[in-house]
Amino acid sequence: LRSLTLPRVTCPNHPDAILVEDYRAGDMICPECGLVVGTGSWYRIDSNVKGTHPSTFLLQGTGAASFDEFGNSKYQNRRTMSSSDRAMLHAFKEISNMADRINLPRNIVDRTNNLFKQVYEQKSLKGRANDAIASACLYIACRQEGVPRTFKEICAVSRISKKEIGRCFKLILKALETSVDLITTGDFMSRFCSNLGLPKQVQMAATFIARKAVELDLVPGRSPISVAAAAIYMASQASAEKKTQKEIGDIAGVADVTIRQSYRLIYPRAAELFPPDFKFDTPVDKLPQL
């Protein structure tokens, strides 16, 4: 067994840290700050020859793990490859970037890549911007995984307008002959509430309020996002952590007048909307009336 001797590179910020080797690309990564200190191509050859594993000299991995499911190499070397699908690879990179901005897990990214591949090969949406297709695929993947993101959230990490993403979304559903489930208010509670820093109790109350409001049909025709935002507003105003409509509107991507409209619809029956075990900081009759 060969063990790697410490190469002469060190992390500039942490000279004492022992660098961790990332076997896939031959990188040396500092465990303290995550800085990639050296790539495979820079691996110091003059270190102890006995200690260098031959594969780290390669720019392109050849192990089983370095090919993704399509048979293409996962990690791009500097040489031009598969020019015919370069657009697709570029799109995958873009998808990865977008997903990274909102911290989406790998399974969603994989699903997005699959969807994009299917759409790309079908060529029915060929005239559309690849970025638009990619954004729409990302939206669909999030929906299919049961963790929908609003169009506005996808817009925030993409350069494409909501209108175009919406159009591509509908086209892709048609092209792939799939469908997606309808969004519900509960899908967004966890994310919005934690972004606002609301405690679990308030989040659970808001989820209950929104669900009850929809069941009682107090808000016909309102977008679930608006209803969710109004429910969060009501729950937070009844608790110790009061949030303004503006703050909630900012996080949810809803205008504060929209929250006001939906709030006005649920306010009259506020008492029955709260969960039975809710601890009121502000009683129901003292809730703000807008």
Add this chain to the structure above:
Amino acid sequence: MDDLALERYFDDSIANDSSCPLEEELAHQAAPQQVPSPSPPQLPETSGPGGKVRDVLDFSFLPDELNPQDDRSSKTAAAAESQAAALDVSHDSGIVQDSSAANLQQDVLSLGLGRGASPFCPMTPMTPMTPMTPVTEKSGIIPQLHEEQSRLAARKYARVVQKLGFPARFLDFKVQNMVASCDVCFPIRLEGLVLTHQQFSSYEPELFPGLIYRMVKPRIVLLIFVSGKVVLTGAKERAEIYEAFENIYPILKGFRKQ
């Protein structure tokens, strides 16, 4: 009959101009079904060239609240002649008539647009004297653009273009699209509808508050709203609209909100 009177009117007014008469290649369509047609507006006898301008058009079929404006417009018409002198000397008589007609047009247009027509009554610009069908409803006039009337309106536009001096002809008039709106008078559960009719429906509250139902048999797109209002579009024939509504109504009844 409206037609002929209007034709006469236009023909008289063009009598001075050197522009060629409008050629009608298309045979006149047969008069269509029952249309609540008003008494045709009395057209003034245009007295010769250099025309007395529009003189007083009979706007009596318009509802009351429009009458004061109607007075204004008829005053405008009457005053147009005196304005004629004030107008640019370079205008010859033919064009004087045009600009006064334009004044009238503006008045009629502002009458129409100012009224805040309900969102389900798409207003299209009315050229002067397009007969507006009065409906006995408190809300006022709802223009029912009858297929025949739309053809008439198209002819008038062709006239206008012709009067501007272009060699205009009126050929191959075809109705390309018909839009209808209606109300089923009960609220609808769109979520239920999208679950059962997935292959036809698209309901994305984030994108549009209504459900978009693409019917296959008559190829019609219906916008269905929670309130029970339905908009049908994409029809080439009136019968398609009726058929589509007959098809969708029992489905909607099944998703009535209790």
